[in-house]
Amino acid sequence: MHILAADIGTGTQDILLFDSAKEVENSLIMVMPAPTQVTTERVRRVTKAGKALVLTGTIMGGGPSAWAVRAHLKAGLPVYATEDAALTIHDNLERVKAFGVRIVSTEDAKKLAGSGEALEVVMQDFDPCAVSCALSNFEVRMPENYAVAVQDHGNAPDKSNRVYRFELLKELIEKGGKLENFVFLPEEIPQAFTRMKAQADSLLKSTTVLKTRAVFMDTGPAAVFGALTDPAAVQPAIVVNIGNGHTLGALVNENRITAIFEHHSSSIDPEKLQDYIIRLAEGTLGFEEVFDDGGHGAYIKEAFGFDQVRSIMVTGPKREILEKLPDSEVRQEISKKLHFAAPFGNMMLSGCFGLLAGFFEKYPEPSIKLINH
Secondary structure, eight states, rough: OOEEEEEESSSSEEEEEEEEESSSOOOOOEEEEEEHHHHHHHHHHHHTOOOOEEEOOOOOOTHHHHHHHHHHHHTTTTTTHHHHHHHTSOOOHHHHHHHHHHHOOHHHHHHHHHHHHHEEEEESOOOOHHHHHHHHTTTOOSSSEEEEEOOOOHHHHHHHHHHHHHHHHHHHHHHTBBBBHHHHHHHGGGGGHHHHHHHHHHHHHHOOOTTTTEEEEHHHHHHHHHHHTTTTSSSEEEEEOOSSSEEEEEEEETEEEEEEEEEEGOOOHHHHHHHHHHHHHHTOHHHHHHHTTOOEEEEESSSGGGGGGGGEEESSSSTTHHHOOOGSSSSSSHEEEEEEEEEEEGGGGEEEHHHHHHHHSSSTTTTTOOOOO
16 A cells, blocks of 8 residues: 655645555655745746736645745736635635635636736645655656645635644543544535644645545644654644744644644744743643733643653754754753654654655555554
8 A cells, every 4th residue: 555645834744645555764854945945936937037926726825935926026017816715814815805816717717827918826735746756756756646745724714824733633632632533524524624624625626536635634643643653652742843933732642632832933942842841731821921922822631730741852854943952951850851843754744644644544554553542
C-alpha cells in the first residue's frame, strides 16, 4: 500500500510517500516551499511585470499570498478574482472588494487570462500535478491514497477567525478529543472547514483513479498525534509543535487531547512558552490571556496537573526556541521531562505521521500501528 501524506504549512509543505512494504524510515520525502510562499512569488512576478492579476482556483492558505495581492493593488495594478479564490484574502467578500479586488465569474477570469489582459495565478494548497511531476522524474508514480492537512480557521466573515478557529477545536475536543475526532473523509468534512473542504474537492477532481481514498486533518492535531509516534512520548504528555507560522501545545492522555493552546510563533519566546506549557497542564491558562496577546487562544476541558505529565514532546521547524536554550534558562521541572520528537527519525514530518495514523484510523490495517502509547 502506498499513501501520500502532505502537511501544508506556512513556511513549508512536507510530503511523505509511505510504502507499507518498506521500513517507514525508507519512505520518500520532500520538504518544499509552502503553497502560500509559491503563490506569493508568482503574484510578485506579475507585479514586477506591471500586469493586471487574475486569481482563479480555490480557498488556500493566506498570509504571505494575501499580502502580496494587496501589495499588487497598492502598486496601482488591477486584481481580478473568482469568488472562491477571493476568499483566500478574506472571508467577507465585501471586504475583499473594498481592498480593490474585482470579483469576476470563472468564465470571465479565463477570458481575461486567455486574452492576455491579465496574468493568471491559480490559488491552491495541495497541487497533485506538481507533486506528480516531481516524483515522475524519479520514476515514481502517484498513489491511490492520500492524507492532507491544512490549518483551517473556518469561514467567519463577521467574526475574528482566531475566535472561530478555537470554537471549532473546542467542539472536536468536546466530542472526545481522540484521533478519530480530528480525521475526516471528504464527505465528512464539516461545512465550517471551508479550506479543508476546498482541498478535498480539488484533489478528487484532479485524480482519474476511481479507487482514490483520502483523509483530511487540521495541521495542529496532525502534528500532535504524529509526535506521539516517537517512542519517548509517554502519556500523559504535553506535545508542542513550534511551526513556522504557529505554535500549538496540547495536553494528551490515553491518546485524547484534553487541553490546547495556539499562538503565533513570532510572538512566542522561551519564557512565555515554558509558562504556557506548565499552566496548560495545571489548567490555569485562559483563552483571553492568549487571545489578547495576539494568539488564537486556549481551551482546557481537563487538566491533570504538571506533576502528572510524564513527557514533554517538542517538534516543528522552530523547535530551537527551546532546543538551543542554555540549560540555565530551561526550567528545571520542564528539563526533566523534555524530549525533542523526531518520529521515525525525522522531526519535520511529525504532521505527516499524524496524517498516516489518521488514514489508518479510517482505513484500518491491523498489521500497521503507528501510535503505541
